Amino acid sequence: MTQTYSNTNLRKGKHLSYSERCQIAILKKESYSNRQIAKVLGRVPQTINNEISRGTITQLKRQIQNGKVYETYYSVYDADAGQAFYEKQRLNCGRHPKWAKTDAFIDWADDKMLNEKWSPDIVVGFARKHKLFDFPIIPGTTTLYQWIDRGIMKTKNIDLLEKLSRKIKTVRSSYRSNKRILGKSIEERPKEIETRETFGHWEIDTVIGNKTKSDAVLLTLAERQTRFEVILKLAGKDAQSVDQAIHSLKERAGDAFDQLFKTVTSDNGSEFAGLHEVLQNVADVYFSHPYASWERGTSENQHKLIRRFIPKGSPISEVSEKHILRIQRWMNGYPRKILGYATPYDMFAHAFKQERLADLPVNP
Template identity: 65%
Template sequence: MTQLHDTTESIKGKHLTPDERAQIAILKREEYSNRQIADRLGRAPQTINNEVNRGTVQQMRRQKQNGTVYDTYYDVYDPDYAQARYMNNRRHCGRQPKWSLSDAFVDWADTQMLDHHWSPDAVIGAARQRDLFPVSLIPCTTTLYNWIDHQIMRTKNMDLTEKLHRNTKSNRRKAPDHKRKMGPSISERPAAVNTRETFGHWEIDTVIGAKHKHDAVLLTLVERQTRFEVILKIDGKAAQPVTQAVASLVERAGAHMPSLFKTITSDNGSEFSELYDTLEAVTDVYFARPFASYERGTSENQHKLIRRFIPKGQPISEISDRQIQRIQRWMNDYPRKILDYQTPHECFVKAFKQTQPAQSA
């Protein structure tokens, strides 16, 4: 009888090795039962039973007697076949990636990112919020970024404007004191504005295209709670065009001005030098510190979205009013993670309705 190394050490949870399969084959030829083999190898009897069933092949023995050929078939455990089958099963084990289950989500996600300039996070959030696909097909945001990195998607990293330009390092520096007094400082602004708990607090700023004084400029206003954006094309980066645009906006707001515009926060650019005098009678205006763009972070983030369509250096005078309206509509219909993947337009309408007095029956 062949002597094999005996072990009583528990190896629970470990897969059978090629050496163990060779030992099983030897013991089977010596007519050991599966339970006896399990005892010799320190394995569970069911493990050996399953292994023998998976690794058993049918072989043929041919004999010739008195001019007649006889074929007989018998079963035998083949360790090489068992090992090959094990390796094949290992290659196919594990959960299939979600992108391999269906093309529906991948194609839709590519369309949103390439044609509609959505971010991967907006794609995931909108798909879940609107129940567009079965949960089993929707990955997490990190996974979608990994799919893009591994070129599973048509979308490439170069198509993700935010990813290419994101800077994780802090560039903040201590802001100097005001060089000029244009109006109340942001430090005097009510603390409730910072929490975004109430509606009607806005940030105002400008976006320039070509750097020459004759080019048009975009005047932007964003409501801090809902991220609702208003974009106005004005004749230049000067106080007069800004004052005219703001006065027009106040006229359009009409009786709703007190509930729509509770405060407006601006920077210290010369184009806003008349802003306080223009709006003093209808709303509160505050000015951020110089070189402290983080105090108007909502505007800065909104401008990144605008730059997807109007890169720096492109003359704004060449952009039609209709195109600017399209950009504004896209921004207000873009699902935001910060809004639980609702759109700014949806949140703005809800918030504005809440400010209106209830209608009596």
């Protein structure tokens, strides 16, 4: 069979242009068949068939004969009609972004990030875990950051304090040895504490304000497994203030102190010189290597959250006890990705309950 039409040189993957549609209209007026038009334009015949079908309109023709008006309807391909249909279809092409479907998630996310100082990841993780919205309208964490960058959200990058202050840190391979060691090294700490398998192991540290000797400081204690935080305001950064705060904490905890505090890990700051003596016969105390803050990573990460409310350089003496308590409650009620988007408070309460149940005597 002789081939009169070859498709080896046809244009593929290209939509018809408006000029091609005008050519189709002209050729149809000259009584070209669809197959002939396809050959002239170098297109597949089915493309021409589809285009003519979509761009064909019905027109009315009036004739007056012997004083009477005769109306005739006929069909004709119109390039403008074909182009209009094409452009309308293009509007519906592609996947619509999630933010275009509804404002519900965006409004909720902005409220959490701006008013409650949640991070984008916590917003996404909490919404998914608790099924607050239909899953298709909840973006991923990376997408939410992109929405912020593009200005889709009310939240701006300047509102994400942790993002602005984040730096890539390199871990030193050796330790500086020109600082005293106050007690047992962190190297002697049991492995189950390092892996957070057990409850009751804390990291203690201080947060300073404007670096003046007269300014108050914050004493922070973070439970490693649950990320539960205790924040105490001290008159100064000295051993006596720390020792008094620990004594006060022991009185508040009462008989439960030894269940709550099994070990405490500190740095070698002079303010912790009396820590081993204060906690003697109650909890083991370990000290990290000098200038190795990454060994107390829980405290370091917790301090980033505190800095959302008390920026560096701000005098802590001017921060009220009530405000510090509000920060503590916010931190312990803040869902964490590392906890499966549960809150430190819930995890701490559950762990402490299990600890107390384990200490109950077994009935014979």
